[in-house]
Amino acid sequence: MGTIEQKVIETYEYLHDHAEISWEEVETTKYIKKFLEKSGCRVTVFNDCTGVIGEYGNFNNDLPVVGIRADMDALWQEVNGKFQPNHSCGHDAHMSMVLGVLMKLEENPELKDKVAVKFIFQPAEEKGSGALKMVGKQVVENVDYLYGVHLRPIQEAKMGKATPVIVHGASKMYSATIKGDDAHGARPHLNHNAIEIAAQIVNMMSQIHLDPRVPHSAKMTSIQAGGKSTNIIPGNASFSLDLRAQNNEIMEQLEKKVRSIFNSVQDLYDVEIDITDVAGIVAAATNDEAIAIMSKSISETLGEDNLNPPLVTPGGDDFHFYTIKKPSLKATMLGLGCDLQPGLHHPDMSFNKDALMNGVNILYRAVLNTY
Known part of the structure; x- marks a missing residue:
């Protein structure tokens, strides 16, 4: 050598x-x-x-x-x-x-x-x-x-x-929080479960349909909710999303869809979703x-x-x-x-x-x- x-x-x-x-x-x-x-x-x-x-x-x-x-x-x-x-x-x-x-x-x-x-x-x-x-x-x-x-x-x-x-x-990484109130495990009618809200975001992202000729995806890559007490329904959570698109135009459309999902979920569950950080890479x-x-x-x-x-x-x-x-x-x-x-x-x-x-x-x- x-x-x-x-x-x-x-x-x-x-x-x-x-x-x-x-x-x-x-x-x-x-x-x-x-x-x-x-x-x-x-x-x-x-x-x-x-x-x-x-x-x-x-x-x-x-x-x-x-x-x-x-x-x-x-x-x-x-x-x-x-x-x-x-x-x-x-x-x-x-x-x-x-x-x-x-x-x-x-x-x-x-x-x-x-x-x-x-x-x-x-x-x-x-x-x-x-x-x-x-x-x-x-x-x-x-x-x-x-x-x-x-x-x-x-x-x-x-x-x-x-x-x-x-x-x-192109890629975009979102960090966000769901802000609500905790409730007793026996009283699920008194709050909205932040884990279920996060699951709803995942489900709605899976229904995004953009130009099928251009590869793209949106998925949740982390979520933290709840603590050591298993009889508390968490009202708060933090999560991350990873968005991908093969060109910058589709990425712009994908971001608009995701932000629209956030707005819809906020109205549906009467919670706040705060975007705490956005980082991204261009195509x-x-x-x-x-x-x-x-x-x-x-x-x-x-x-x-x-x-x-x-x-x-x-x-x-x-x-x-x-x-x-x-x-x-x-x-x-x-x-x-x-x-x-x-x-x-x-x-x-x-x-x-x-x-x-x-x-x-x-x-x-x-x-x-x-x-």
């Missing part, structure tokens, strides 16, 4: 073993900052949030700036009976591959005056808010091309194959030039037979906020086959680590092919 391969694997193992959740990627930021500084990057960190930026190459002339983005955060998840930060979405792999590109550039010092590469290590992708924070920090203001990467489940891309673009859908805005560059890079690295077509997936990623907020940005996300199973966000997610160097080499070629 060569030096870069060893370093990439070692980096992955460290980041995997030191996972941190959204907005708490403090040690991860320190680790990457140190790595970037040792590699001669001009490094930027922030005093009000995690995340770190490294600039490598020649930023003093008219070269286009190529950004490479890696998400940093882990999920908070039950693993073997214990809740802990867990990199079951592959962000540890993404960071390792992007650092591997920097290693490849260092290995070819003659390129330093010929490229301008901005390494963007972004926090809080899982919250859907990290990219917007980086946009607010003007991180992509001088960036012309932006490349991302994401491991793909085995059902979407097998080991040794890759897609030049992931056409993610992908694709760029043909960036996709063509990534396609060429995959073909050169893995062979033309291993270039998969564009991947349409109901999953979401806040990567697409960069292009929504800066429409001139030419961006795409590499989808990397790695035999990932049982699936993304599964607590026991695993993948073929040999794919890490495939990702490094594809992204490295994408940088070179951009110039």
Whole structure:
């Protein structure tokens, strides 16, 4: 195993073993900052949030700036009976591959005056808010091309194959509360059971019918109601919803339907439903030039037979906020086959680590092919 391969694997193992959740990627930021500084990057960190930026190459002339983005955060998840930060979405792999590109550039010092590469290590992708924070920090203001990467489940891309673009859908996450009064278990006529109200919301969402040609879904993903006393009918509850749609237009329609359900349920049961938080991710805005560059890079690295077509997936990623907020940005996300199973966000997610160097080499070629 060569030096870069060893370093990439070692980096992955460290980041995997030191996972941190959204907005708490403090040690991860320190680790990457140190790595970037040792590699001669001009490094930027922030005093009000995690995340770190490294600039490598020649930023003093008219070269286009190529950004490479890696998400940093882990999920908070039950693993073997214990809740802990867990990199079951592959962000540890993404960071390792992007650092591997920097290693490849260092290995070819003659390129330093010929490229301008901005390494963007972004926090809080899982919250859907990290990219917007980086946009607010003007991180992509001088960036012309932006490349991302994401491991793909085995059902979407097998080991040794890759897609030049992931056409993610839009998503919205709602947190809300039901506000009513508790009642004695023997007197159900004196209140409205918050659990039954939540069930009514679930039933009504299942009856939403939008354009069947566009994938979409709405489901309740958490609910907390009641306490230790089993003879109290709870009048209060808190719950979360996850909404998905393959494009932004259907997402807008879906949101209107859900908010209409809230209003109807409030009137029917004479309770208050307060929306306490809304977070969301827009659907992908694709760029043909960036996709063509990534396609060429995959073909050169893995062979033309291993270039998969564009991947349409109901999953979401806040990567697409960069292009929504800066429409001139030419961006795409590499989808990397790695035999990932049982699936993304599964607590026991695993993948073929040999794919890490495939990702490094594809992204490295994408940088070179951009110039």
